[in-house]
Amino acid sequence: MKVKQELIAKLRKMENVKRTIKTVVLAVVLGGVLVGCVTTVTGPYTDKASEDKAVQQYVQLGLAYYQQGDLDSAQQKLRRALEIKPNNAEALAALGLVYQQQKEPQLAEKQFKSALRSDSGFTRGRTYYAAYLYEEGRYKEAVEQLDRASEDVSYESRAQVFSNIGLIRLRMGDIEPAIKAYEKSLTLRHGQPNVVYALASLYFEKGQLSQADKLYSSFWESVRRGGASHSPASLALGIKIAREKKDLNEEASLMLLLKNMFPNSAEYKTMKGSS
Numbered sequence: 163m164k165v166k167q168e169l170i171a172k173l174r175k176m177e178n179v180k181r182t183i184k185t186v187v188l189a190v191v192l193g194g195v196l197v198g199c200v201t202t203v204t205g206p207y208t209d210k211a212s213e214d215k216a217v218q219q220y221v222q223l224g225l226a227y228y229q230q231g232d233l234d235s236a237q238q239k240l241r242r243a244l245e246i247k248p249n250n251a252e253a254l255a256a257l258g259l260v261y262q263q264q265k266e267p268q269l270a271e272k273q274f275k276s277a278l279r280s281d282s283g284f285t286r287g288r289t290y291y292a293a294y295l296y297e298e299g300r301y302k303e304a305v306e307q308l309d310r311a312s313e314d315v316s317y318e319s320r321a322q323v324f325s326n327i328g329l330i331r332l333r334m335g336d337i338e339p340a341i342k343a344y345e346k347s348l349t350l351r352h353g354q355p356n357v358v359y360a361l362a363s364l365y366f367e368k369g370q371l372s373q374a375d376k377l378y379s380s381f382w383e384s385v386r387r388g389g390a391s392h393s394p395a396s397l398a399l400g401i402k403i404a405r406e407k408k409d410l411n412e413e414a415s416l417m418l419l420l421k422n423m424f425p426n427s428a429e430y431k432t433m434k435g436s437s
Contacts, residue, residue: 217243221252228260236260251277255287262294270294285314289323296330305330321351328360337364355381355390363399371406378403394420394429401433413437 224239237260243253258273274291277284288311295304305327312323328343344361348354362377378400384390397420404413417437420430 213246217247217250217253220246221250221256224253224260225256228256228263233260233264249276249280251281251284251287254280255284255290258287258294259290262297267294267298283314285311285317286319289319289326292326296326301330301334305334321347321354324350325354325357328357332360332364337368340364353384353389355384358384359390359396359399362403363395366399366403366406371403375403375407392419392423394424394427397423398429398433 220239220243224236224243227233227236227239237257240253240257240260243250244257247253254273254277258270258277261267261270261273271291271294274287274294277287278291281287288307292304292307292311295301295307308323308327308330311317312320312327314320317323324343324347328340328347331337331340331343341361341364344357344364347357348361358377359381362374362381365371365377366374381390381396382400385392385396397416400416401413401420404410404416417433420427420433424430
């Protein structure tokens with residue numbers, strides 16, 4: 163959830179209060195998690211539990227500012243967390259996200275690597291690093307990181323990890339590993355229209371018409387229910403499948419839809435020219 167503007171203004175005002183004030187009450191909602199108090203001190207912490215709590219709250223506050231697009235404030239909060247716990251993996255990885263958004267790739271990579279050195283089991287941080295590598299065009303390295311992330315069977319977004327592996331494998335031209343990854347993603351979480359469409363397209367290219375047709379029908383149902391939207395490519399795929407099935411009515415219906423929705427698309431011109 164985004165931080166409300168008036169709350170941010172209030173927090174900034176609080177930051178100017180003299181450091182003799184030891185406790186500042188904050189209310190920040192990030193991803194449905196309510197953050198209660200952030201404790202500020204004039205000297206070192208003596209309570210490890212208090213340290214851990216303060217670090218976690220600074221990290222959540224930093225991520226909230228990051229989501230809001232206030233990168234300077236996000237960086238400030240994350241550095242406060244690292245002042246308390248210099249090797250905190252969550253703070254290090256979150257700072258990597260900030261640097262990545264600031265177009266500082268070398269600094270971002272340094273933070274991601276530091277986070278994983280601090281905690282090699284921090285799966286979410288590993289996915290952050292994989293996304294960075296993908297953005298940099300380093301696909302092989304990105305897949306290696308995602309493969310390691312996929313081994314964490316307790317990770318709540320494991321289905322998305324496999325979906326991303328499929329996407330990158332496809333970019334690399336590794337069709338069979340891409341299909342395997344997409345199928346695993348659907349096994350873990352049904353009803354992912356983007357994954358269903360990707361698999362339908364891959365099976366069609368392999369000449370496996372029955373699998374492609376079944377998956378495309380599932381994707382179409384998602385569109386009908388409002389869970390997905392057609393693109394020129396998705397409609398073109400449906401037309402190709404209809405032609406292979408020699409279903410003239412379905413082909414004509416999809417051609418009309420493509421013409422009405424995307425009349426200037428390359429897909430419409432190609433499908434029209436090949437009809």
